[in-house]
Amino acid sequence: xxxxPVARKTSGVSKVLRIALYTVLLAMAFFxxxxxxxxxxxxxxxSEEVRNGTLLSLPAYLHFDSWTKxxxxxxxxxxxxxxxxxxxxxxxxxxxxxxxxxxxxxxNGYVISLWKFRGSDLFFAALLLGCFIPFQVVLLxxxxxxxxxxxxxxTTGLVFVxxxxxxxxxxxxxxxxxxxxxxELVKAARLDGAGFFTIFYRIILPVSTPIIVxxxxxxxxxxxxxxxxxVAFSGFDSQPVTVxxxxxxxxxxxxxxxxxxxxxxxxxxxxxIVVYVLAGKYFVRGLTAxxxxx
Amino acid sequence: MNTNTANSGSxxxxxxxxxxxxxxxxxxxxxxxxxMIIAIVCIYGYMIWSAVLSFTNSRMLPSYKFVGWDQYERxxxxxxxxxxxTNLGIFGSLFILICLFLGIMLxxxxxxxxxxxxxxxxxxxxxxxxSFIVTGTAWKWLLNPTxxxxxxxxxxxFENFKFDWLTNPDMVVYCLVIAAVxxxxxxxxxxxxxxxxxxxxxxxxxxxxxxASTFTTYRRIILPSLKPVFFSALVILSHIAIKSFDLVxxxxxxxxxxxxxxxxxxMYTYTFTxxxxxxxxxxxxxxxxxxxxxxxPYLYSELRGEKNEK
Amino acid sequence: MANLTIDNVKxxxxxxxxxxxxxxxxEAGEFLILVGPSGCGKSTLxxxxxxxxxxxxxxxxxxxxxxxxxxxxxxxxAMVFQSYALYPNxxxxxxxxxxxxxxxxxxxxxxxxxxxxxxxLQISHLLDRKPAQLSGGxxxxxxxxxxxxxxxxxxxxxxxxxxxxxxxxxxxxxxxxKLHKKLGTTIVYVTHDQIEAMTLADRIAxxxxxxxxxxxxxxxxxxxxxxxxxxxxxxxxAMNFIPAKVVDQNGTPMLELAANTTTAIPFPRPESxxxxxxxxxxxxxxxxxxxxxxPHKEGQEFVMTTGVEVEVTEPMGADTMIITRINDAEINCxxxxxYLAEPGSVIDMMFDTSKAxxxxxxxxxxxxx
Numbered sequence: 012x013x014x015x016p017v018a019r020k021t022s023g024v025s026k027v028l029r030i031a032l033y034t035v036l037l038a039m040a041f042f043x044x045x046x047x048x049x050x051x052x053x054x055x056x057x058s059e060e061v062r063n064g065t066l067l068s069l070p071a072y073l074h075f076d077s078w079t080k081x082x083x084x085x086x087x088x089x090x091x092x093x094x095x096x097x098x099x100x101x102x103x104x105x106x107x108x109x110x111x112x113x114x115x116x117x118x119n120g121y122v123i124s125l126w127k128f129r130g131s132d133l134f135f136a137a138l139l140l141g142c143f144i145p146f147q148v149v150l151l152x153x154x155x156x157x158x159x160x161x162x163x164x165x166t167t168g169l170v171f172v173x174x175x176x177x178x179x180x181x182x183x184x185x186x187x188x189x190x191x192x193x194x195e196l197v198k199a200a201r202l203d204g205a206g207f208f209t210i211f212y213r214i215i216l217p218v219s220t221p222i223i224v225x226x227x228x229x230x231x232x233x234x235x236x237x238x239x240x241x242v243a244f245s246g247f248d249s250q251p252v253t254v255x256x257x258x259x260x261x262x263x264x265x266x267x268x269x270x271x272x273x274x275x276x277x278x279x280x281x282x283x284i285v286v287y288v289l290a291g292k293y294f295v296r297g298l299t300a301x302x303x304x305x
Numbered sequence: 306m307n308t309n310t311a312n313s314g315s316x317x318x319x320x321x322x323x324x325x326x327x328x329x330x331x332x333x334x335x336x337x338x339x340x341m342i343i344a345i346v347c348i349y350g351y352m353i354w355s356a357v358l359s360f361t362n363s364r365m366l367p368s369y370k371f372v373g374w375d376q377y378e379r380x381x382x383x384x385x386x387x388x389x390x391t392n393l394g395i396f397g398s399l400f401i402l403i404c405l406f407l408g409i410m411l412x413x414x415x416x417x418x419x420x421x422x423x424x425x426x427x428x429x430x431x432x433x434x435x436s437f438i439v440t441g442t443a444w445k446w447l448l449n450p451t452x453x454x455x456x457x458x459x460x461x462x463f464e465n466f467k468f469d470w471l472t473n474p475d476m477v478v479y480c481l482v483i484a485a486v487x488x489x490x491x492x493x494x495x496x497x498x499x500x501x502x503x504x505x506x507x508x509x510x511x512x513x514x515x516x517a518s519t520f521t522t523y524r525r526i527i528l529p530s531l532k533p534v535f536f537s538a539l540v541i542l543s544h545i546a547i548k549s550f551d552l553v554x555x556x557x558x559x560x561x562x563x564x565x566x567x568x569x570x571x572m573y574t575y576t577f578t579x580x581x582x583x584x585x586x587x588x589x590x591x592x593x594x595x596x597x598x599x600x601x602p603y604l605y606s607e608l609r610g611e612k613n614e615k
Numbered sequence: 616m617a618n619l620t621i622d623n624v625k626x627x628x629x630x631x632x633x634x635x636x637x638x639x640x641x642e643a644g645e646f647l648i649l650v651g652p653s654g655c656g657k658s659t660l661x662x663x664x665x666x667x668x669x670x671x672x673x674x675x676x677x678x679x680x681x682x683x684x685x686x687x688x689x690x691x692x693a694m695v696f697q698s699y700a701l702y703p704n705x706x707x708x709x710x711x712x713x714x715x716x717x718x719x720x721x722x723x724x725x726x727x728x729x730x731x732x733x734x735x736l737q738i739s740h741l742l743d744r745k746p747a748q749l750s751g752g753x754x755x756x757x758x759x760x761x762x763x764x765x766x767x768x769x770x771x772x773x774x775x776x777x778x779x780x781x782x783x784x785x786x787x788x789x790x791x792x793k794l795h796k797k798l799g800t801t802i803v804y805v806t807h808d809q810i811e812a813m814t815l816a817d818r819i820a821x822x823x824x825x826x827x828x829x830x831x832x833x834x835x836x837x838x839x840x841x842x843x844x845x846x847x848x849x850x851x852x853a854m855n856f857i858p859a860k861v862v863d864q865n866g867t868p869m870l871e872l873a874a875n876t877t878t879a880i881p882f883p884r885p886e887s888x889x890x891x892x893x894x895x896x897x898x899x900x901x902x903x904x905x906x907x908x909x910p911h912k913e914g915q916e917f918v919m920t921t922g923v924e925v926e927v928t929e930p931m932g933a934d935t936m937i938i939t940r941i942n943d944a945e946i947n948c949x950x951x952x953x954y955l956a957e958p959g960s961v962i963d964m965m966f967d968t969s970k971a972x973x974x975x976x977x978x979x980x981x982x983x984x
Contacts, residue, residue: 029417036414039407040428043491046443047431053446065457066447119340126333134341136608141348143600145548147572147589151358151582152351155367175347178340195700198667203714203765204688207332213713217704236436238551239569243577253438257555260442269446276442280435287434291427294434298492299499329686 054078054274061269077268081275085268087258094275096248097255101235101282103166104251108173109230115174116181116226117219121211123182124189125197135186141179149176150243157244164246172244173234180233181226184297188222189215221293228290229297232283252279352593359586367582376587386588389566392478396567397546399482400489404542405535407486408493413523415494416501426498430491437488441555444484445471448556474564477557481549481565484556489545493538500534501527540603547595568592616643616801617678617768619664624673626659626825633659635825636673641818644799650812651822652848657805660822661773664803666690678768688717693762694771697778699754701746707757708742714765732760735794752783759794772804776811788814809849813837821845838970843979846899846972852936852947855905857898858976859942861891870898874941875922875961882968883917887983896982899972902936902947907954908965917969923948925956937964 049066054077056070083093123135153172154163162168192215200210241251250258256279260272287294362372380386411429415422432440447453450469458466470476504527512522550569557565559574566574568588576585619641626634633656641647649657662668664675666687674683682690693714701710708729715725733739736756746754755775762770775791776784792815795802806812812819813833821828821836821844829841840846846854859870862879868888869879888896912918926945929936930952937948937956948964956962973983 032414032417032419036411036419036425039411040425043428043432043487046440046447046487049447050443061452065460066453067457115340118336122333122337128333131333131337134337134344136604137349138340138344139604140600141344143544143596144348144352145569145589145592145596147548147550147569148355148586148593149347149351150573150589151367151576151586152354153347156347175343178343179348182340193698193700195696195698196702198662198665198687199694199696199700199761200702200713201667201687202665202690202692202694203761204717205713206329206688207336209717214702214704232434236438238436238438238554239573242554243573253436253551256442257438260445260555261558269452272442273446276439280439283434283436284431287431288427291430295430295495295499298433299496 050273050277054081054270054277056270058268058270074270077270078274078278080268081259081271081278085259085271085275086262087255094252094255094259094278097250097252098278100166100245100249101252104169104173105231105234108170108177108234109227111170112174112177112181112230113223113226115178116183116185117216117223118211119178119182120185120187120189121215123186125192125194125215126207135182138179138182141176142183146176146239150239154244163244164249166245166249168244169240169249169251172240173237176240177230177233181230184222184226184229185219188219192218221296224290224293225297228286228293231286232294235283255279355586355589355593358582359590361583363582363586365580365582372583376583377591380584380587380591383584385563385566386568386571388563389568389571392481392565393546393567395478396481396485396549397543399479400485400546401539401542403482403486404490404493405538407490408538409497409528411490411494412497412501415498426495429494432488433492433495435488437549437551438555440484440488441552441557444480444487445556448480448483471557472561474561477561477565480556481552481567485545485549485552488552489542493542496534496538497531500531504530536603540599543599544596547592616799618643618645618676619769619801619803620674620676620679621660621664622674622676624660624663624675625671626656626663626668627671633825634663634670637825637827639820639827639830641801641803643801646795646802646804646815646817648812648816648819649803649805649822650807650809650819650848651828653807655822656825657807657822658773661694661771661803661805664769665692665694665771691765691768692771693765693767693769694773695758695762695775697774699746699758699775699778701754701757701761703746706743706745707738707749707760710746710757711761711764714761718765728764728766732764735763736760751779752787755779755783755787759791763794763798768801770800770802772802774806775804777806777808784811791815810851813849819849821848823848840899840972840981842981843897843899843974846974850901852902855900855902855944855946856974857900857942857944857946858895859898860895861888861893863892868892870896872921872941872966874939875924878919878921880919880966880968881917882971882973882983884983888973891982895976897974897976898968899974900966900968901970902949904967904970905946905948906965906967907950908963912965912967915967915969917971918965918967920963920965922961923964924961925958927958928956937962939964 052067052069053061055073055075056064057072057074057076060068060070081093082095084091085093087094087097123131157163157168157171160168160171162171196214197210200214205213235251236253237251238253238257241254242257245251245254256275259275357369358367359376360371360373361368362370362375415425419425448468448471450456450472453468453471455466455468458468470480508526508530509522512526517525548569549567550573553559553565553567553570559566559570569592572585572588572592575581575588619639621637621639624634624637625632637656637660639647649660651657659668663670666682666685670683674681676682677690677692702713705713711729711732712725715728720728729742730739733742736759738753738756738760741749741753741757746757749757755778758775772791776787779787788811794800795815804815816833818830818832819836820830823844829836829845831839836845836849840849840854843856847856857872859872861868862871863869864879867881868885868891869881871877871879882898908920913920923939923941923946925937925939927938929938932952934949935952935954935956937950939946939948950956950964954962972981974980975982
C-alpha cells in the first residue's frame with residue numbers, strides 16, 4: 012500500500028475528515044475493548060462493590076479473591092472445585108486433538124495436491140462440505156457411536172470428535188498451501204529415488220512451517236472455544252472449560268457472584284487471547300485462508 | 306561412463322509386461338483412507354442417519370418406526386420452533402448487515418494510512434479469538450438492567466434511562482445481535498482489509514489519473530473488485546448465524562421463556578433434554594437445508610472458478 | 616550411456632488421446648529434441664519416458680530393457696525441469712547429493728561427485744546457498760548439476776531454458792551443447808523454441824496433436840519438411856507460403872506468380888506436379904531464398920528476378936526483412952541492409968526456387984516428393 016494515493020491531500024477539509032476518521036476508529040476501539048476492560052474491573056472488585064458500584068467504577072482495592080475462587084473454589088452445578096480441573100480437561104482435549112488433526116490434514120493435503128488420483132478432487136469437494144455442515148445433524152449419531160466405542164463422556168471421546176470434524180479444515184488449509192508447490196518438485200524427487208513418505212518428510216514438511224503454525228493456532232482456538240461438542244459429549248469429569256464456565260455462570264446455587272463469573276470468564280479466554288496476542292498474524296491468516304482465495 | 310554404484314538399484318527390477326502393483330503406488334490412497342472413512346461415516350453417514358431419525362417417532366431413544374413427515378409437521382406447528390425460526394431471521398439478517406457495514410467501514414478507514422493501524426486492527430479482531438461462551442458471559446453482565454449499562458447511565462444522571470432488552474421478550478434477540486456483532490465484525494474487517502490490500506495499485510493510479518475522487522474510486526473501482534470477498538463474508542456470516550448456539554446458551558439461555566431461542570438451541574433442547582429425538586432431528590435437517598441452500602451455489606462457483614483459472 | 620526406444624506408445628485420458636502411437640529410437644549418446652506447439656503431447660511423452668505417467672499402450676525400452684512398467688526411481692533417468700524444481704529447503708550441495716543419498720551412495724563418494732559436478736558447471740562457490748538466494752541462471756546450473764551427479768543412463772530436459780531471459784538463454788544453450796559434446800550423454804530435450812531445436816539437436820522430432828510429424832536431422836527438417844506444419848513451425852521468420860497456380864509451359868509445369876507483373880517460375884522436381892496443371896498449390900519458399908539481385912546467382916537454373924512492391928521493411932541489423940505481397944499472400948524477403956527499399960516503391964527481388972517445396976493447400980501434404 013506504499014503507493015496508495017488515496018490519502019495524500021492535506022487541505023483544510025481533509026484535515027477535518029481526518030479528525031472524524033480517527034474519532035470513529037477510536038470510538039470503535041472503545042466498543043471492542045470495553046467488555047474486556049469491564050470484565051477485568053469487575054473481577055477485581057469485591058461483592059459489595061459489584062452490587063453498589065457501576066460498571067465503570069474502579070475498585071477501591073485490588074481484590075484477587077474472586078480469581079482464587081474462580082480457579083479453585085467456585086461451584087459449577089453441585090461441585091465446588093472452581094474451574095481449574097476443567098481448564099486442565101480442555102488442555103487434555105486440545106493438545107492431542109490439535110496434534111492429530113494437524114498431522115492428518117498435512118498428509119491429506121499432500122496427497123490431494125501432489126499425488127492426485129482419480130477421484131481425489133471429488134473427495135476433497137466432499138470433505139469441504141464437511142467444513143460447513145451444522146453439527147446438529149451429527150450430534151445424535153455421534154453420541155451413539157461414542158457409546159458403542161466406549162469413549163462416551165470422556166476426554167478421549169472429545170478428542171475423537173474434534174479430530175473427526177477438524178480434519179476437514181486442516182486438510183483445506185494444507186491443500187491450499189501445497190497447491191502452490193510445483194508438482195515438478197515431487198517429480199524431481201521421485202526420479203531422485205525418494206518414495207512417498209521420504210518426499211513428504213524431507214522436502215514438503217520442511218517448507219510447511221507457516222501453514223503448520225496457522226493450522227495449529229486455528230485448531231487450538233476452535234477446539235478450546237468449542238461448546239457444542241463439550242456440552243453434548245462430555246461427562247461430569249471430562250467437561251471442557253467452556254462448559255464449566257457456562258455452568259458456573261448459570262448456576263442458581265446461592266447468590267450471584269459476578270466478580271467470580273468475570274474472573275472465570277477471563278481465565279477461560281486467556282489461552283486463546285495469549286495465542287492471539289503472540290501470533291495474531293497467523294491467526295488472521297487462518298481466518299482468511301478459507302475465505303479469500305490465494 | 307563407468308558404472309556407478311548409484312545405478313545398481315535398476316538392475317534388480319525385472320522387465321516384463323507385469324502391471325505395476327506395488328505398495329508405493331497405493332500409498333496415497335492408503336494414507337487418505339482414514340479421512341475418507343471419517344468423511345463417509347461421520348459426515349455423510351450421520352447426515353443420512355439423522356435424516357432417517359427425522360422420519361421416525363423416536364423420542365427418548367432412537368426408534369425406527371417410520372411416521373413419514375409427521376415430525377416436520379409437528380415441528381412447524383410448534384410455537385417454540387416458529388419463535389426460533391423468526392429469531393433466526395431477525396438475528397441473522399441484522400447480524401450480517403451490521404457486521405458487513407461495520408467491517409467494510411473499518412477496513413476502508415484503516416486503509417487510509419492510519420497511525421497505529423496495527424494496534425487498532427488487533428483490538429478490532431481480538432473478540433474473534435474468544436469463545437462465544439465468554440462473550441455471552443461478558444455481555445450478560447453488561448446488559449443486565451440491575452447492574453449493567455442501565456445502572457451506569459442512571460448513576461451518571463440519566464434518571465429515566467431504560468435499557469432492559471435482556472429481560473424484555475420482544476427485545477432480547479437484539480441483545481444477541483449486539484454481542485454477535487461485537488465478536489464477528491472485526492473478522493469482516495480483516496477479510497476486507499486483506500482484499501483492499503490485494504487490489505492492484507495500478508488500478509487505483511489509473512482511476513486517479515482519470516480524475517476520480519477517493520470516494521468515487523472506492524465506490525466504482527475498489528469495492529466492486531472485492532465482490533468475491535463480499536460473498537465469502539456473506540456465506541461465513543450466515544453460517545455463523547445458523548450455527549449460533551453457544552452465544553444464546555451463555556447470554557440468555559433462550560430466555561426469557563423461550564423468547565431468544567435459535568434453531569440450534571431448539572434442536573439441542575428437544576433432542577437431549579426433552580427426549581424428542583424425532584423432532585430434534587427434523588429441526589437439524591431444516592438447519593442443514595438452510596446451510597446447503599447458501600453453501601452449494603457458493604462452493605459450486607468457487608470450484609468452477611478455480612477450474613477456469615487453470 | 617544407453618539407447619532409448621519408444622515403441623508405438625499411446626496415451627489417453629478417458630476418450631482424449633494425447634499420444635497416438637509414437638515411434639522413436641535414439642542411439643546411445645544422441646541428442647534428440649522433441650519440439651512442437653503447446654498441447655502437442657511432448658511433455659506427456661517426456662513424463663512417460665520418465666515413468667511419471669503410465670502409458671496406455673506400447674513399450675519403452677532403455678538400454679534394450681523394457682521399462683514400461685518400471686517405477687521412475689528404477690529407470691535411472693535424470694530430469695531437468697522448466698521450473699528447475701530445486702528443493703527449496705536444501706542447500707545447493709544437498710540438492711545435488713539428494714539423489715545419491717536416496718540411492719545409498721556413501722558420503723565420501725557423494726562428496727567427490729558433488730565436487731566434480733560443481734567444477735564442471737562452475738557452481739562451487741554456490742554450494743552452501745539455498746535456491747532462493749540464487750539467480751535464474753544459477754538455479755538452472757544447479758538443476759543440471761543435480762541431474763549430472765547421478766550419472767544416469769538417460770537425461771531428460773523439459774524446456775530447461777524457457778524461464779531465462781534471452782541473453783542467458785543463448786549462453787546456456789551453448790553451454791548445454793558443450794556439455795553434451797564433452798560427456799557424450801543421451802539426451803531427450805523438450806522445447807517449443809525451434810531455434811533451440813535447430814542449434815542443439817542431433818535429431819529433431821517435430822510433434823503435433825500427439826503424433827510425430829517428422830523425425831530427422833535439423834538440416835533435413837529445415838530443407839525438406841514433411842508437411843506444411845513442419846515447414847511453418849521450423850525457421851524464423853517462418854517459411855513463406857505462396858498460393859500459386861500450376862501452369863503448363865511447353866510441357867513443363869511451372870508456377871504462376873503475380874506480383875508487380877505476372878510471371879511463371881520453374882521449380883525442381885516439376886514432374887511431380889504434372890497431374891495438377893490448372894490447380895492451385897502452396898509454394899513454400901524460405902525468406903532467405905528471396906533476396907536482392909545477386910550477380911553471382913544470375914542465370915542459374917531456378918533463379919529469376921522480378922519486381923515487387925515494398926509494403927514495410929524491418930531492419931534486423933545483419934539483414935533487412937522486406938515485406939511484400941505476392942498472389943495476395945504476405946511475403947517475407949531477406950535482403951542485405953544496403954539494398955534500398957522504400958515502402959511503396961517497386962524494387963527487383965531475386966527468387967531462388969532451387970530449395971522450394973510444394974504443398975497441397977487443403978491437407979498440407981508435400982506434393983513434390
